[in-house]
Amino acid sequence: MSSSEAITSDVPPSRATELVRSLHALIDEIQTVDLTSCTDSELVDVAAETERAIARLSFAGDRQVAEATERDLPRKTGHRSVIQFMTHRLRIAEPMRRRDQMSATATFPSPTGEPLPPQHPTLAEAFADGHVGPAHVRAVIDVLDQIPHAVDHDVKLAAERQMAEIAVDHTPADITNLGARLLAHLDPDGTLTDDTDRKRRRNL
Template identity: 35%
Template sequence: MPETTIPELPQELWRAGKLELAHGVTHLLEVIRVASAGLGKYLAEVESRGAEDLFGYGSASRWFADVARITRGDAQDVVNRALALNPAREPSGEVATFAPATAAAAEDGALGDQHIDAILDVLRKIPDDVPTEERDGAEKILADLARAAGPKEITKAGNDLLAHLDPDGNEPKDPEPAPPRREVFVERRKDGFWKLSGLLDPETGARTAAALDAYGARRPVDDFGQADHRTMPQRRGDAWAELLDLAIACPDQPGTSGYRTLVHVTIGLDELKTGAGKACLDFVGTITAREARLAACDCLMIPVVLSAAGEPLDVGRMKRFVTPGQRRALNIRDGGCAFPGCHRAPKHCHAHHIRHWADGGPTDLRNLVLLCGFHHRLVHHDDWQVRMAPDGIPEFVPPQYLDPLRHPRRNILHRAVA
């Protein structure tokens, strides 16, 4: 097990810089994971020796639950991981470790409990008649992937491996009935916001609540994301906006003909290029120039360029930045949001210009990538960088605090593991 020391924390964390805070979190996370692997070795030894008998307990999990002051269920999970990652001792001799490659990665501090559980779940589903070398190869693939991926990616990769080892069929889907009737009222307030209210029959109301709950689910905290602190009303409001995006993007939708959004932006040319300053949206409100750049990635835009004195210099023509054909090609190539670890499907994604069109970036497949709304804003506002690899697949360079060497990463959730 590698020797890991706890870094000295500043007496007042609020004085620490953002990079120092990020490094502190990643280092302490590694310390916790290394310590968890060491704890597992002790628990496996206690279980194999029956040492819990000395303290009057019938199992190691019951003893550990009292020692750690946790529930028996959580204690059993910890003991189960320990037994899977460490060799057992039987009267006939030592039994081989169930998941040796996963154990090695855990001892390096690279895996958390969710990573380990995802790998073990896949390994336990492999049929007994699969040759040992194929099972060991599958585990090594998952353990190596888990060093730089999240639990969802491990599960997706594991399902792909199981499909090769033990193929399963697809589950049928039940059709949804059409809603009988509904009433919706939309009213614009004096402050520019809109008030939405209505009355729905039981069936339509239940379906609406289910859709808002599904699209408004709290974003999971993974290796690449942040905690979702939105309230339920805020998440449902964002879900409503996402459902509108899906409807507007439909090619058969009347009025917009499949255009994601129609935006009139009144802005100075310098502000649009730099992302600093304000812009007027459809003459009913203001947005930041950075948000105007974000909206311009995948929409219809009529730019109204102003001089320094506010005189309209040019009113541009409506321009479709991503054609339907390009969008279909993007859907096939990326399969969904291309950000590492994101599972969002193509219908929930925007077409992002890697080099922004305001900076001269062309609208072709080598300069486009699918991103969901959350990761689209993250790429525009954070230190993640997007680039196109030589093989024509988009890859993402993480911030320095997340990976000091800044190794490029890809999303493998939408394609099979090689």
């Protein structure tokens, strides 16, 4: 819908539209608020909570992209692919990485319309709460994608929970290093890794 259509339409704006407008108004204030009145500890908390909010907004944005994809809006708005839609209409800088992030942590509907749980639910919960950011999510995904597919499903779930917990308190670089230890523990002699796994890792 164009801006002129929005002005002339008699349909009231959705709650989502109202919230985004309020969000921008609030950001205007956050960008210009007097920080000199903050104590040192307050300023640290404000900065930390702002970063947490940025992570939560990224999770919210993924949910919106998923909904737009389900509605086939990339094609309806004249884009050849979801990636092109994300790049040019949504101005997402790294659409391929964002798509992988979304695939791992967003909720998608089943063929019958019921919501399916995220691929990595513990990681998704930490992301939604803002306890991890996009870089942490990507680092965890990179580790989990390297687990051999022959590993038992329950073990994979436990690994996902462990890596999500690690991500809350560690940097992306730490996640990569600790993830390497986890992978070595899961397949110490490399016997579980087959040609399919090796091809996937080369693509990664």
